[in-house]
Amino acid sequence: MPLRFQQRAAPPAAFAVTLPLAAIATTFLLTAAIVVAAGESPFRAYQEFLLRPLSSEFRILEVLVSSTPILFTGAAVAIAFRAGYWNIGAEGQLLSGAIAAAWLGRQVDGWPPVASLPLLVVGGALAGAAWALPPALMRVRFGIDEVVTTLLLNPVALLMVGGLLNGPWRDPVTRFPESPRIAPAAEFPQLVDRSRLHFGFLLALAVLAVGWFVTTRTATGLRLRAVGLSPHAARFAGIRIERTLLGAALASGGIAGIAGVSEVAGIQFRLTEGISSGFGYTGIVVATLGALSMIGVAFAAFFLGLVNVGAGSASRVLDVPSQLGEVITATLLLVTVALLVLRRYRVVRVGSP
């Protein structure tokens, strides 16, 4: 009796919960083979990955620190994807925001934080949006595929960071390729004593809250969703698609830019070449895993933050390479995408008539 996939009208509502859980379970089944190959028990490894990071207050705070940049980039990517604008350039937009923060951070010495911090955040957002602008314009004016253009601007931004750090911005004292430390007035305040958790985390939650409100409660959000779901129908209904896409692209770039500000002003206090360890790309995973909803993004970012912290401790405690975290993240993305496609189908038996 052969089996066949048949399209279903609408995926059941329960999938919103069961799908991520199924994705996580499948991912661990698939990656277990790698853990075994590394000579460890998968059970112990996953305990290290998932439970240990939650075993002390300090570690929990580290998970939040680790989720902060990908909360931003996840929200950035989700907003663009919602509109059907495939912004793969959050990485470059983040770096652009980081450059702006590193520069502004040295200009605000002696300012009161109530003035310097908003300046930093707004400046970083504008820098991120500016980096997102050329591909967006090329898309709406000439129909040039933004997947390619946004992606290609990422290495450009990275090279720009490298150029600055090996040239004019090189630390004059240490001669390391790092920019000089930003002014104290530009540093994000710490939230908890003896922890790296900083104001950027709250900012990320605020961005998510605003993003949630805009996408689900406003006319602009409804237009954005309509354009993403069916550009033709949206245009037919009188929605100006170009404007919507442009708005989504700039908002996305702006949020990614704030992620850069948050890393500079909250963690490194300077621009470094490793300021982003692929947060822009991880944002794509987070957005997809979170089904492009802001609440989903929050959960996905915390989960990947957990895996990230877990991977660090697992590589120290167990004999598994630290890259295992990345393997799990990447596998999770693939599994999630596969399940997102599959949920539109159900399996039926077909007999010969």
Added chain:
Amino acid sequence: MRGIVKRFGDLVANDGVDFTLASGTIHALLGENGAGKTTLMRILYGLALPDAGEILVDGRRVEIRSPSDAIAAGIGMVTQHFSLVAPMTVAENVALGDEGGFRLDRRGARAKVVKASERVGIAVRPDARVATLSVGEQQRVEIVKALSRDCRVLILDEPTAVLVPQQVEALFNALRRLRDQGLAVVFISHKLREVTAISDEVTVLRRGRVEGTVTTRTTDERELGRMMVGRPMTGVARDDERVPGEVVLRVERLSVADGSALPAVRDISLEVRSGEILGVAGVSGNGQTELVEVLSGMRVPSAGTVVVGNVDVTGQPPARVTAAGVGRIPEDRHASVVRDLSVAYNLVLEDLDAYRRGPVLDEGRIRRTAHDLIDRFDIRAGPADLVGTLSGGNVQKVLLARVLARRPKLLVVAQPTQGLDVGATEYVRGQLLAQRGAGAAVLLVSEELEELLALADRLAVMYEGTIVGEFDRAEVDVDRLGLLMAGIRAGG
């Protein structure tokens, strides 16, 4: 083929179709667009699976689940869109379809091409690159490809659509030759003249059912035309009191160039008055779609003006067009709603600014409006249901409700009942008449003559982008209308 049934959602494309094909004949499959001709032949060639019915070849039942099954059963098909690999040569394209080994037998493929092209009596160069061939030549390659697999049945889907008259004659000669060699040829068309010129037998499909099978010699274009479009409905509830109001829509010298040699719309002028339905008749693909797109704000014309009331909306985007009082019921209704948004959101999507307080959507008012429209327009769904889960009739009602809620001065309606069941069809037609009664101007584009005759006050016939005839309701001559639609001017 016996009792073939094929459904797409709630549209029945083939409804118990019987079709018999004898060797050594050219059998035309005639019908309007959407009558189910192509679907039936796609089933025969394994491109679609039937929901019911059986296929017999030489009296034996065969299972055709894919084109390779069909090829094995001796069936070949030339689809409307060719399936050739452009950078490859003709011989390579022919070899591509061959079953079996890993080795590429170039010489054998070339010999096959030569042999098959001798059979048809048309020259095809085996080493020519497909990309360098004209459309007509590519069609010959497709025919040769089918013949090189020793098919006994050759299906051609609207083969003349891409040909100029001289090429049509050459194709017909080739087909006659194949028939004389004992092949069975299926010729899908909606062009009466070609069907009578080439076929031995004609099967007419209408709305997915067989209207009849006749021997071509015993019939004529007029008879076939009547079978194809059906007779006008009788006893339509429609008050015939004409209330000719002022002109609402004025289209002047409108042209749409779409880059191809022939503009889709050429120099059309027309007027529609308040309280009047202007029907636009024509076989699909004669510029109606483009005309409606221009009137809907979805396409910018290359010349001419469109004035609604006293607002010039030429080339304006949809929001301006609707603001000028135009309500649009599009041809492609499923693509004109956002399937993954709710019924309620789709109902207010054209008029969102009226449903917000500041930037925030007024969900309460949206829900009330939705409930109200769902009641008034008898939409069988809840406000929160996704439109993608609705039947075609209900999607159409959603669009109608969205449009009529804004009390348009002008309705631009395209194929409003295509694919709808009888109940929904009557409902939609009733609504259009009610709008006419309420003083709206209605421009109704339809391929169903029956519908136009039942509803329209005046009729305009489109052929190749121009209006080739206009009739008042009282003076309509169905036979002449059919001939005009088929591009025969001097008929009748």
